[in-house]
Amino acid sequence: MTSSVTKSSESSYKNAFKAQVRSYFDRVAADLDAWNQRNRYYYQDLDRFHQFFIPPGSRVLEVGCGTGTLLAGLDPAVGVGIDFSRSMVDLAQAKYPHLQFYCLDAETLSLEDLPETQFDFIVLSGVLGHLSDVQQVLANLLPFCHARSRLILTFHNFLWQPLLHFAEKIGQRRPQPPQSWLSMDDVLNLLQITGYLPLRSNRRFLCPKQVPLIAPLFNRVLAHLPVLNHFCLTNYVVAKPFGVPSTNQSSCSVIIPARNEAGNIRDAIERLPQLGSHTEVIFVEGHSRDDTWREIQRVVQEGHPQFTLKAFQQSGKGKADAVRLGFAQATGDILMILDADLTVQPEDLPHFYEVIASDRGEFVNGSRLVYPRSGKAMPWLNNWANKFFSLMFSFLLGQSIKDTLCGTKVLRRSDYEKIAAGRSYFGDFDPFGDFDLLFGATKLGLHLVDVPVRYQPRTYGESNIAHFREGLILLKMCLYASRKIKFF
Template sequence: MNFLPSISHKNLSKSSLQTNNYNLEYWHKKNRYYYESIESLYRFLVPSGQRVLEIGAGTGSLLNAVQPSYGVGIEIVPEVCQSAQEKFPHLYFKTADIEDTETEETFDYVILSDTISYFEDIQKAFKQIRSVCTDSTRLIISFHNPVWNPILQLALFLKQKMPTVPLNWLSYQDTSNLLELSGFEIIQHGSKVLLPKKFPIIAPFLNRFISPLPVFNKLGLVNFIVARLSPYESRIKYQNRLKTCSVIIPARNEAGNIESCVTRLPKMGEHTEIIFIEGHSQDNTWDEIQKVQAKYGETIDIKILQQTKRGKGNAVREGFAIATGDILIILDSDLTVRPEDLPHFFETLASNRCEFANGCRLIYPCSKEAMPLLNLLANRFFAFLLSYLIDNRIKDSLCGTKAISKVNYQKIADNRKYFGDFDPFGDFDLLFGASKLNLHISDIPVRYYPRTYGRSNIQHFKEGLLLLKMCLYAAKKIKFY
């Protein structure tokens, strides 16, 4: 089994990177049959004699196996990169991190084997990969099937798998969504390798003849996807530059976070405005908002107001009412979702890849401090329930970061009489409204962090019952109508 990443996560320390990769050859030999199976898959998907870029090249064996006319491997660890170059002098290896790398070269094929689970920001990496693609380039990705997680944990216990950092465990649906959001379209996909250990006769028979059969073709250890650049990518880039953005920030007892909301927020599109809505705080949040507006107002468009009623839902609506941007984004002022992630929402809406962007905190690893087990279980329950109600799969129902175009928000507001004023949070009014209008809804992965200032305003048990009541009400209006 694989069981070593060929590219390492940014958050790993240098010493742990070196320790893991010094053993890479050992793990490659220990799981030779698995790696040979991967090489066989890529030789089938990549014709020989092509210009090939491998991201997370590791030992360089896979890049060599596809027999490129010009092969480049990117690897984040210098020692591993140097070792691969010595082993395969006819190929070119360089130390780099694809999330921060730009190049003017283009390739016929870009391959990533067991790599994307280690990216810090998968969307950013995919967008960087676009720069090396032409209209005819094929992107090939392989990654572990999540149904194998228990077996991989057992392999780790039995020392058949190398210890790694927490991974982004991605399903096919997760990866497909990320590719679509990043400007790629999928050509084909599948799974391979039912038995990753070498058992003469049995393993070849299962992997060659049983693996492609219905049902079994969803159970392989390795998921793979072949994708290409969307044909509308050039037009989309131009459209994005012309759009404007409004970021609505409800704030209650968040004085310590207000300035960071402004200083950490990237500029998006042609113009970005920030709208703070203060909601009856017991600390000096309103004073801090006024100070921040006075400090940064000459260079940043900052609007401020105090909400007239109570609840986040009312705050969001009052903020949307004065927003002038083409794209409207909600950012929670506790900063558990990074302002730096908002461009993903903006670009997805501006490019019309989706019409309602729902923040998803359950793709990337999340600490128990940020999301305790009870919260995680409740989130998954409500995500399952809401996915059923709106006939659209969402993975995270309770993330406060959401985005919609001003035009589509106005349609929801005009149709609000259908549901009535049932949502004190604001999130579900938008989600159910978007579903009722048949808008294209997509999850946008974000990283989720513990708050660094103040305490949560959430009352878990009380609000959990309220959420359940809202779901039952929505079921009557959009499922059992």
């Protein structure tokens, strides 16, 4: 009897909360755009944030869409908005007839409610505090995800509650209905228990009003610094659904850029294990002074009983140009880079394949800094430089990367094609190719993981790296990443 009464009371409370919030949004619907225009500096930042992660032409579902302004600004190929306020939905459909809007309660949402059932991105912006059962909403959204979907949540930092309440009192903020104030830890926990893996979580925006000189300094610089970052107004989380696809169906293309590596070509093939359902090996030779090209031609001509072998010569210069040529010619589902110096052993590549094929990572980066390595393989100065740049880029990218300079990187071809399509955002800035891929993967919101490798001294030839000159280039790229990613 007591249990029945408790459930009845809980249901009654939830329904009363929901009715109060719905009534509020029906009442303010006509004035919502005017209020948003009054605080357009804040909403413009939300637009920029979502546009950074969501490329035009995506399939987007927005929960709590209001009058549809954010959804329309994302320029989706398929844009669907749901809101439990009929007044909001009617206004949104009138403003943006090319998008789809439905009056639905996210807490009872099911696949039968929408004609579209798979979305690339699901957006919940400023809506979590108005939900009476956040866990149920997140669980209801899971069937609308495919393995590569992204959930993007933005919500206010609870430390701002007194200031935001004061802003309501003086007429600078729209009066709010009853709401929950969730912490970052609350949201991360809710995502994990409902079947999502949080990929990125952080805070942004210290000054919500456009005060000349002060606002740009606070929001572009100070907001991203340690300690001060915890006081930002906007919390955000990017998450993906859990999923373990079959590991048997993916084919692989291994790209081997080679310059002055004639003595390593045959070893690269003989030591390479079979990867996935089929392995394709693509050599890309670049302006060698030894017999590298002739050796590649001999090996390809002889063929291999298990692999498809291909060979190309680059017309441009640098590893980045070689990798892009190889990727453009690749047909495998998964793309791998193996440096021809074989300091990362071909025998380690199955570890990379297992991680990406099982969806335990979406961008797999080799790490040479875990297992012991000889001073001959990596002198102490190089070792500390690698650690410095790894810490720097981990801060800039918002994800932990232990060894940004390891040449072995693995990703799906479908993701690389998206990185290549969005390359204009960063431009052609990277002669190495590593950071072009890392920056692009970060912008796509891919799940970056490290796979430890046993780094070995080379047995043939000499390094093609000019350490001091390329160290300066890396510093320049740190500044570049600061502007394009961290402080954009």
